Amino acid sequence: MGVLDHLFDLFEITPRRKRRKPWQTVEIKVKMDCDGCERRVRHAVSSMKGAKSVEVNRKQSRVTVTGHVDPNKVLKKVRSTGKRAEFWPYVPYNLVAYPYVAQAYDKKAPSGYVRNVAQALPSPNAADEKLVSLFSDENPNACSIM
Structure with missing residues (x-):
């Protein structure tokens, strides 16, 4: 009897449940x-399901x-x-390396926020960077140049 019960449990057909969407927080910018x-x-x-x-x-x-x-729904x-809406494009300005570069700064952003853009770091071979490192305290040859 134990074998038959095991076989019935294996081949028992049960209705499958729908997968539930993951718990999310969706932020949207809407002009009201x-x-x-x-x-x-x-x-x-608030009338949406979930x-x-x-x-x-x-x-x-x-x-x-x-x-x-x-989020798309x-x-x-x-x-x-009837409102224009988009996903929330801003992040707090203290989380961004260069918050006031031309792409990130947005006059329409709420105070304390800047636009979330991928920011390029200055290349280490740039001329400005070479001059700064030339006269730094970490450069052992800085005294001989001066």
């Missing part, structure tokens, strides 16, 4: 002018959705309200 805009966006996103919490910050033009949601749902 009034309470009505804020209410429309909040209602549209959305557990919705935070709307009208001052920063930011909507944060947390839950088992797909959240963006599409916000755009269906």
